[in-house]
Amino acid sequence: MSEDIGRNGLLARVEEFIGCDLHEADEIYLRELESAHPYVSDILKHVTHFRGKRLRPMLLLLSAAATGDINSNHKVLGAVVEMIHTATLVHDDVLDEAATRRHVATVNSRWNNETSVLFGDYLFTHAFHLASSLESTVACRLIGRATNIVCEGELAQVHERGNIDLTEDSYLKIIDYKTAELCAVCCRLGAYFSNADPAIVESLESYGRSLGMAFQIADDLLDILGNETETGKSLGTDWEKQKLTLPLIRLLSTADESERPRIRELLSQPSQESWTALSEMLAGSDAIEYSYNRATGFAADALRHLECTPMSTARQLLEEIVEFAAQRTF
Amino acid sequence: MSEDIGRNGLLARVEEFIGCDLHEADEIYLRELESAHPYVSDILKHVTHFRGKRLRPMLLLLSAAATGDINSNHKVLGAVVEMIHTATLVHDDVLDEAATRRHVATVNSRWNNETSVLFGDYLFTHAFHLASSLESTVACRLIGRATNIVCEGELAQVHERGNIDLTEDSYLKIIDYKTAELCAVCCRLGAYFSNADPAIVESLESYGRSLGMAFQIADDLLDILGNETETGKSLGTDWEKQKLTLPLIRLLSTADESERPRIRELLSQPSQESWTALSEMLAGSDAIEYSYNRATGFAADALRHLECTPMSTARQLLEEIVEFAAQRTF
Numbered sequence: 218m219s220e221d222i223g224r225n226g227l228l229a230r231v232e233e234f235i236g237c238d239l240h241e242a243d244e245i246y247l248r249e250l251e252s253a254h255p256y257v258s259d260i261l262k263h264v265t266h267f268r269g270k271r272l273r274p275m276l277l278l279l280s281a282a283a284t285g286d287i288n289s290n291h292k293v294l295g296a297v298v299e300m301i302h303t304a305t306l307v308h309d310d311v312l313d314e315a316a317t318r319r320h321v322a323t324v325n326s327r328w329n330n331e332t333s334v335l336f337g338d339y340l341f342t343h344a345f346h347l348a349s350s351l352e353s354t355v356a357c358r359l360i361g362r363a364t365n366i367v368c369e370g371e372l373a374q375v376h377e378r379g380n381i382d383l384t385e386d387s388y389l390k391i392i393d394y395k396t397a398e399l400c401a402v403c404c405r406l407g408a409y410f411s412n413a414d415p416a417i418v419e420s421l422e423s424y425g426r427s428l429g430m431a432f433q434i435a436d437d438l439l440d441i442l443g444n445e446t447e448t449g450k451s452l453g454t455d456w457e458k459q460k461l462t463l464p465l466i467r468l469l470s471t472a473d474e475s476e477r478p479r480i481r482e483l484l485s486q487p488s489q490e491s492w493t494a495l496s497e498m499l500a501g502s503d504a505i506e507y508s509y510n511r512a513t514g515f516a517a518d519a520l521r522h523l524e525c526t527p528m529s530t531a532r533q534l535l536e537e538i539v540e541f542a543a544q545r546t547f
Numbered sequence: 548m549s550e551d552i553g554r555n556g557l558l559a560r561v562e563e564f565i566g567c568d569l570h571e572a573d574e575i576y577l578r579e580l581e582s583a584h585p586y587v588s589d590i591l592k593h594v595t596h597f598r599g600k601r602l603r604p605m606l607l608l609l610s611a612a613a614t615g616d617i618n619s620n621h622k623v624l625g626a627v628v629e630m631i632h633t634a635t636l637v638h639d640d641v642l643d644e645a646a647t648r649r650h651v652a653t654v655n656s657r658w659n660n661e662t663s664v665l666f667g668d669y670l671f672t673h674a675f676h677l678a679s680s681l682e683s684t685v686a687c688r689l690i691g692r693a694t695n696i697v698c699e700g701e702l703a704q705v706h707e708r709g710n711i712d713l714t715e716d717s718y719l720k721i722i723d724y725k726t727a728e729l730c731a732v733c734c735r736l737g738a739y740f741s742n743a744d745p746a747i748v749e750s751l752e753s754y755g756r757s758l759g760m761a762f763q764i765a766d767d768l769l770d771i772l773g774n775e776t777e778t779g780k781s782l783g784t785d786w787e788k789q790k791l792t793l794p795l796i797r798l799l800s801t802a803d804e805s806e807r808p809r810i811r812e813l814l815s816q817p818s819q820e821s822w823t824a825l826s827e828m829l830a831g832s833d834a835i836e837y838s839y840n841r842a843t844g845f846a847a848d849a850l851r852h853l854e855c856t857p858m859s860t861a862r863q864l865l866e867e868i869v870e871f872a873a874q875r876t877f
Contacts (some may be wrong), residue, residue: 256706257699308668312661331705334664338671339640339698345675346691349684357687361676368669369587375661376586478672 224419227537228270234530235278236406238287242274242295249296249347250340258504259478260328260336267306273298275514276428276538280407281525284532290351290410297348297356298403300366304340305371307333312375313458356406363402370394379459381484385466390431392437404428420522424535427519432542437462438505457487463511465495467504516543557867558600564860565608568617572625573602579626579677580670590658590666596651597636603628603733606758606868610737612861613853620681620740627678627686628733631694633699634670643788644704662833686736693732700724709789711814715796719752719760722767727759734758750852754865757849761874764842767792768835787817793841795825797834846873 232239240259249277250261251514274295281291309315310323311333317323327334341364348356373391376385404425408418455462461484469480480498483491519539526532562569580591604625611621639645640653641663647653655663671694678686703721707713734755738748771794772787785792791814799810810828813821829835849869856862 252699254699254703256704260702265869278782308664311664329705332702334638334641334667335698335702335705337664337668339695339702340697341668341671342691342695346688346695349687349691351684353677354681354684354687357679357684358676361672361679365669365676368665368672369584372587372662372669373584373592375665460776539686 225526227534227541230537231279232273234534235275235282235287238278238292239274239295240272241292242278242299243271245293245296245347246299248345249300250462257339260324260332263321263327263349263453264303264307264336267303268299269319270330271295271299273302273399276400276425276535277403277407279531279538280404280425280536281411282407283526283529283535284408284413284421285411288410290356291407291487293347293351294356294406294410297360298399298406300340300344300347301360302399304337304344305367307340308337311337326536355409359402359406359409361537363398366394366398370398374460377461377486381461381469381481383466385463385470386462388461388466392430393426396433397426400429400432401426417525420525424519424522425516427522428539428542431512431515431519431539434463434508434515435543437506438464438512441465441499442505456484456492459487462497464504464507467507468495468499468502471502471504471507472498487494512543516540549835557864557871560867561605561609561864564864565605565612565617568608568622569601569604569625571599572629574627575623575677575709576629579630579673587666587669590654591660593651593656593657594633594637594666597648598629599649601625601629602778603632603729605732606730606865607737609861609865609868610755611736611741612737613856613859613865614738614747614751615741615744618740620686622736623677623680624686624736626741627674628729628736630670630677631690632729634667634674634755635697639671641667666674685739689732689736689739694727696724696728700726700728704790707791709815711811712790713791713796715793715800718791718793718796722760722763723756727756728765730759730762731755731759743798747855750855754849754852755851757845758869758872761842761845761849761869764793764845765873766836768794768838768842771795771829772835784823786814789817793838794829794834797837798825798829798832801832801834802828842873846870856858 247265252258252261275297277298278287278291281287289315306318307324310318311330315323316323316326323333324336328336345361348360351357368509370391370393370472373387374395377387377391399521401422402425405418408421413421436453440462456465465484469477469484472480476498480495516539520536523532523535577595582588582591607625607628608617608621611617612776636648637654640648641660643654644655645653646656653663654666658666675687675691678690681687700721701724703717705724707717707721731752732755735748735752738751743751770792786795795814799807799814800812806828810825813825846869850866853862853865
């Protein structure tokens with residue numbers, strides 16, 4: 218999503234609007250992670266290269282601005298959610314045995330797996346400590362709960378690996394937990410700490426959740442289409458990792474009874490040949506269009522959840538983020 | 548430490564004194580970790596087998612009783628510190644590639660490394676969420692800070708692996724961070740939530756820290772002596788993992804200038820032959836006695852820090868825990 222945001226000038230408009238606040242959240246992030254131990258400092262310095270467009274602090278600050286005023290709590294929480302996001306990236310790289318992220322070496326490849334696991338824990342615990350510097354326990358509670366749900370979603374995803382009978386409902390629940398939950402809590406925190414009415418806080422949370430769902434479905438579509446346009450040069454990386462996503466779930470569930478055994482066979486044997494055959498089947502089915510429609514459906518939900526807020530630059534930017542999230546692949 | 552506690556009847560006396568409160572902390576722990584997802588429930592059920600003598604909730608509750616009355620906050624926090632301890636065990640087993648813990652399969656061997664990393668994260672985040680159910684942010688702050696320090700200590704330990712020039716000061720700092728910090732915060736939380744005077748809260752924290760230091764030095768001695776008594780059958784497991792501990796640090800630092808090159812050579816090549824040679828050198832040096840004296844020195848500090856509390860069953864039990872912690876190997 219971040220690349221699209223950059224390409225379309227949206228990022229520049231967000232920067233123009235809340236650049237100072239984002240910068241302050243950044244400063245807090247960097248200041249907090251200064252460690253007395255030079256070895257830890259080295260890793261901390263290294264992971265600053267992983268930092269992307271800071272989508273989560275951005276959602277938090279824009280939700281704050283759309284429902285009230287940005288204050289010091291929001292900036293601290295912007296640093297907290299970015300720290301949690303970085304922790305999940307560091308642990309994901311261990312799980313995926315990834316060698317590079319954003320063109321630099323991952324912690325596991327530059328150091329080792331032990332260091333990555335412990336460093337992820339270091340970031341998680343630091344984020345919680347920082348959240349507890351706020352006056353009330355509300356932020357700790359919301360962030361503790363949300364990150365716990367993210368972990369549950371990732372555990373479910375690992376568990377369902379290789380399960381070709383994964384249903385659409387189970388898929389949607391997994392992406393709700395592993396992706397949408399953190400977007401939802403960012404928007405909730407933004408609105409809550411702007412002292413917005415409880416109903417508006419709920420709406421902003423729903424906005425974040427729908428945005429997260431749209432984003433993840435679009436991301437999963439990109440994984441399949443990105444490879445398809447390379448004329449079958451490589452398998453969909455999700456499917457290669459035996460992670461079934463919406464297009465393939467839809468393909469199997471709507472196939473003729475007579476075609477199903479063949480599709481099931483292809484799905485259970487990831488290979489170049491299977492991928493070529495499946496790509497053709499996808500092209501001849503409604504699976505891609507259906508998945509795209511599910512993404513745009515969630516995007517429409519997200520926009521509707523913003524309707525309770527007054528027209529403002531912040532709301533407009535939140536709306537634009539939705540469009541890019543759902544349409545990035547088309 | 549837990550085995551000694553059991554053998555000497557101390558555990559039974561602790562159970563008799565605070566059994567109901569420990570049981571309530573247990574109930575909270577188990578109730579909190581019920582998951583809606585059956586896959587996660589299975590892992591949760593499995594790790595209940597890892598549970599030992601619950602030293603950390605015990606320290607927290609005894610510190611509470613020694614400085615005031617045990618209340619509902621203490622029981623919640625007892626569950627929190629046990630959950631954090633379990634999270635660190637699950638991640639340690641990934642790092643050590645361990646196959647069993649307490650005679651049952653580790654999460655990484657029963658499931659896989661991905662599941663272990665994510666499940667450890669699940670426990671950490673759940674512990675923070677539970678801590679945030681208290682009224683103030685004090686517990687979140689103390690626990691966030693302490694667990695962050697534990698991670699920093701473990702990172703330093705991984706970094707210093709294979710460094711035969713590790714100094715005694717660096718060794719002491721690492722064990723302070725990775726082991727003593729969590730004991731210290733347990734005792735601090737116990738006293739703080741009993742509304743003890745700030746000076747008493749500080750003393751209880753110092754008690755926990757000194758106890759943790761004594762325990763870790765004794766544990767490291769046990770790793771060397773336990774193997775030595777088996778007439779050199781296996782290497783010290785710490786040293787095999789290239790973790791230098793106090794006896795070997797002392798051996799090198801007090802050796803004659805002429806012996807040092809040989810010791811350095813042996814230390815940098817873990818093997819059965821090196822171990823046999825080092826064992827003989829240890830026996831002919833003051834390294835074992837010196838390490839033992841350091842452990843008993845910290846134990847004496849721990850007892851002194853309890854002097855500000857009135858004589859009570861709780862204080863007596865805290866004193867006995869110190870004795871067993873420091874003397875377990877002798």
